Amino acid sequence: MQRVNIFDTTLRDGEQSAGVSLNPYEKLEIAKQLEKLGVDIMEAGFPASSKGDFHAVKEIAGQIRSLSVTGLARSVQGDIDAAWEALKEGAYPRIHLFLATSDIHMQYKLKMTPQQVIETAVASVHYASQLFPVIQWSAEDACRTKLPFLAEIVERVISAGATVINIPDTVGYISPAEYGKIFSYLKENVPNIHKAVLSAHCHDDLGMATSNSLAAIQHGAGQVECTVNGIGERAGNASLEEIAVSLHIRKDYYRAETAIKLEEIKKSSDLVGKLTGMVVPPNKAVVGRNAFAHESGIHQDGVLKEKTTYEIITPQLVGVNENSLVLGKHSGRHAFGKKLMELGFDLQKEELNQLFSIFKKLSEKKKEFSDEDITALVFDEKFSN
Ligand code: KIV
Numbered sequence: 001m002q003r004v005n006i007f008d009t010t011l012r013d014g015e016q017s018a019g020v021s022l023n024p025y026e027k028l029e030i031a032k033q034l035e036k037l038g039v040d041i042m043e044a045g046f047p048a049s050s051k052g053d054f055h056a057v058k059e060i061a062g063q064i065r066s067l068s069v070t071g072l073a074r075s076v077q078g079d080i081d082a083a084w085e086a087l088k089e090g091a092y093p094r095i096h097l098f099l100a101t102s103d104i105h106m107q108y109k110l111k112m113t114p115q116q117v118i119e120t121a122v123a124s125v126h127y128a129s130q131l132f133p134v135i136q137w138s139a140e141d142a143c144r145t146k147l148p149f150l151a152e153i154v155e156r157v158i159s160a161g162a163t164v165i166n167i168p169d170t171v172g173y174i175s176p177a178e179y180g181k182i183f184s185y186l187k188e189n190v191p192n193i194h195k196a197v198l199s200a201h202c203h204d205d206l207g208m209a210t211s212n213s214l215a216a217i218q219h220g221a222g223q224v225e226c227t228v229n230g231i232g233e234r235a236g237n238a239s240l241e242e243i244a245v246s247l248h249i250r251k252d253y254y255r256a257e258t259a260i261k262l263e264e265i266k267k268s269s270d271l272v273g274k275l276t277g278m279v280v281p282p283n284k285a286v287v288g289r290n291a292f293a294h295e296s297g298i299h300q301d302g303v304l305k306e307k308t309t310y311e312i313i314t315p316q317l318v319g320v321n322e323n324s325l326v327l328g329k330h331s332g333r334h335a336f337g338k339k340l341m342e343l344g345f346d347l348q349k350e351e352l353n354q355l356f357s358i359f360k361k362l363s364e365k366k367k368e369f370s371d372e373d374i375t376a377l378v379f380d381e382k383f384s385n
């Protein structure tokens with residue numbers, strides 16, 4: 001079984017979501033939860049971007065001792081110095097350097113020739129290696145970069161001292177088969193590739209971020225970058241919970257595993273949703289409110305007979321507390337009414353009585369009712385006609 005490192009960037013790329021701004025206390029609270037979640041590397045921010053982010057990264061590096069805390073830096077000495085000041089007290093300091101490599105970015109954004117881009121990247125890695133024990137280098141917009149040039153620059157930064165090479169799909173453009181081929185190409189065309197861990201970093205503009213990350217793992221990526229709830233620039237980053245749970249549920253297929261403590265997923269999702277204000281859509285895979293709710297009669301019936309008919313993930317696997325008040329065939333009208341109130345349903349007495357008698361009939365067949373079961377029951381009866 002291949003072990004894949006989870007590089008969490010909720011506090012950096014995730015915080016780049018439009019409208020999200022976390023203060024240093026909020027960032028620290030999320031960082032502590034990410035540590036409990038079992039991420040391997042945590043990108044705490046972009047130290048040169050603001051004083052607030054610098055202090056947040058420094059505080060997190062000082063307090064999170066069981067894993068590597070990293071920070072983003074452009075390929076300039078000022079950014080590298082700021083990152084070192086913020087990260088040097090960390091348990092396992094790592095810098096994350098990046099420079100764009102696609103023609104579009106080099107021509108219009110950087111206004112640099114490919115040769116200048118190579119020289120700048122190599123110089124930044126050399127400079128950073130005098131300070132940091134681990135250097136991660138990212139080819140921004142790698143997926144729209146000409147492959148021979150990508151291979152050339154990757155070889156050069158590895159020779160300069162980078163030991164983690166990240167291949168971002170910066171604009172969420174690639175498809176899984178194509179992304180896999182880039183990893184295979186680099187393995188075949190970069191002589192010193194064995195000296196580095198390859199990393200995937202996917203954005204979700206075309207809804208492919210999780211699939212692309214999984215394809216990268218199948219083609220040799222030893223690290224995937226992702227965020228809790230998939231928050232991030234524009235349509236977001238690959239979702240940590242989707243990748244970790246996919247690898248777990250389909251270990252027969254992917255033959256890869258992470259160190260994520262799956263039972264901490266719901267708590268992490270709730271915290272990130274609360275502090276960023278980015279509400280998780282109800283139908284979001286793994287952590288959405290409806291992820292375990294079976295609404296249609298056929299599905300409800302199937303699940304009542306045997307859960308695995310329609311449920312590939314149990315709520316408990318990801319730490320969803322199915323019920324504070326467990327309803328079953330011995331529950332009375334009162335408990336049933338209370339549960340409906342807890343779930344946010346404000347019903348008339350007649351509606352409540354009608355639902356209760358339906359519930360009672362169902363409870364002859366099913367031992368316990370989860371919140372999702374009760375919600376599905378109400379929706380089925382009230383809104384399905
Ligand atoms: O999407 C991207 O290219 C990035 C890099 C800075 C790694 O976030």
Ligand code: ZN
Binds near residue numbers: 013168233
């Ligand atoms: Zn990104």
